[in-house]
Amino acid sequence: MVEYKFPKDFWWGSAASGPQTEGTFDGDGKGENIWDYWFKEAPEKFFNQVGPADTSQVYHTYKEDIQLMKETGHNTYRHSIQWSRLFPEGTGEVNQVAVAYYHNLIDELIANDIEPFMNLYHFDMPMALQEKGGWMNRETVDAYVHFAKTCFELFGSKVKKWFTHNEPIVPVEAGYLYQFHYPAEINMAHAIQVGYHEMLSSAKAIKVYREMNQDGQIGIILNLTPSYPRDENNPEDVKASVIADAMFNRSFLDPSIKGEFPSELVEIVKELDMMPEIQEDDLKIIKENTIDLLGINYYQPRRVKAKETPVDHEHGPMPDDFFDNYEMPGRKMNPHRGWEIYEKGIYDILINVRDNYGNIPCYISENGMGVEGEEKFRNAEGVIEDDYRIEFVSEHLKYVHQAIEEGANCLGYHMWTCMDNWSWLNAYKNRYGFISVELDKDYKRSIKNSGRWFKKVSDNNGF
Template structure:
């Protein structure tokens, strides 16, 4: 069967500054929380690989853009590292960073690849983190100044901006489940972080629109549909709705509708954990919603009514209201430990059409991390990643169906262009269309999926 996509569909991939650029002598970059954490506890990072050893895009971006072109990209998303552009988080702009990002943007455009730029991808400048990071209201002001600086420097050429990538992750990772710095368990702080990120996003959107630049601005959310164990069981359904309010609608609703989900507000009121809301905040959030929604989708969330005892050792947690359900017989990516459920992408897109005004959106990340890909190298030195082609096409079938039913989905970006550093996992799981050999100075080799993607992007269709 043939699956078709509209003309001018955005085909490409996504990455981030902190996961790709690396650090080099005299580049002027300041420390982010990742640089600091790696210096403090390098043993926490897979094989001891830290952010200074990423895929060296800072030096190799021209070569990389030629490879993007070769595998059919017409668009590409990355991020501007706050700690590279403004090393202390506020104040002096780093001229080396301006030179680098200008050249990177110009090179993409010269090769027919539209640059999509995100502003915050988990990389808080360490100077600001020492003052509390997102827990500190002053960080919102520093972020808005950073955003304005980016718009002024690059907004004449970059027409697609995003305020945050996966803003729920600093909440979960930094303040609930301990997989990002500062590695705390404190739901009160987690709520404040989420609130300040939402406010910062709205204020950056307000600043962007006030500058009358020729583009649009949105946000990128990792939407993880919450499916109840049993649709006929009201307690399971209620638990799934609460999980959805915590992890999806906490950012989706304010970003698109300008308001916070009622279920979440009710719970936080009961816990006496509502953040400090200053005069004008809620109007700012209401009046500055996104032009465009990026959707990252990797896996579903399976939920059942709370059956296990509540663990009070760290105070309240979202998990006090539901249990995760280990559904028998689910399809898995064994390397990442994530369920593969292709229809989830269709359910998300249908939800944007039916409940969020059919907002213009695109799949901004979707991908499959695999450990030990070198075992799939053929005689020609190419990785035969048929599993990745199967993963992408399985999801794209559902994207195609959602578009046919009227969803306003404008593109598909895979995570990621080339294998990149992935936080504490470093290079454990590889995600790219292009392999990166760390032992050979980051040598790049296109995988089988890259050539498959080129044909898809050139014809706007595939057969399966």
């Protein structure tokens, strides 16, 4: 009996990325990106010193992996095209070995009735471009647009769902504010310029895609983290939540859908005298080239309160100058990861998109539960009994279902991730997959309980 029935042709599947799954091999022609470089320079920063060359080897195992996708109920799957694999130097000659690989991957997905969704940028800046400033440099925008156009030309006859960026706020936060990604700066002016160039590059890629008259859709993937005030009746707490929302959600959500940056954010940036370099026609390009389709990544809420702690002046202005984070008493936690679990957040996002963003077609492009030390849940048969993940996904899906019942234009649900994969500095510390990957057993794959459960959900289009 299916209690939660989803719309016809609902997208069931998962998401992953090229740099987190493919690995690096002799003869693959891949150039160095910022992760390859950083691991070479500082391997001790990476959990268990596992680097990007040792990811889950999908480059060689994609055929077997796609069969596992079928076994876990996928009718859609999102991957990314590694910029440094296609263009080893970021620009210049196309790597034909990479072209063949991505054609083969896409063809294999389609042959197995799994629609490929392809994303273009997933935190993997080619090192040759980073050495010239990366997203700080206006030339990177042009190089990215050329990369995007090349992808559309090569694969656009087969791929009908494109995304310009995955979580563009993350390179801003992690690379230029909080030091989780290379170049690990703490510089708000740089962060603002990086975010602006990412947004401009997205709009320019969308413009190119439309000019090519390919009969698909193009969008962006945003990690939307609702900012809840400590006290909704306290104006200062509410103001803090509005500012946090403008910085971390609406900074990309508004220009992607409405074609303009949020006024609250612009006002703060002007007051800080940190306006990015804006060229003539930039804002017109952003205004006229909004998305067709929104991907929503949701993991946890952001809870904030009015600023109560002293401002840290050591590093100049930071987002944290405008609010404090707030730990809600009695909150539900993922004990294996340290993140709050708040299932209703996914509903609040979808209703916000319905009410304030024209109910644009959207889907849940990532949602998932990371667990450290998951091997302790492996049973005598070698299967990981991750019933906690089944509960996590089903409780979120209930709220997705409720939002759809109330008119939200949500077309699908993708979990992060298909199989356990490498995750930046955390490497394989936290496992997220429907499918287990055992690094010490030649990357052996096995389907977890959650993968078998998800197949039933997909087959029944509900649960």
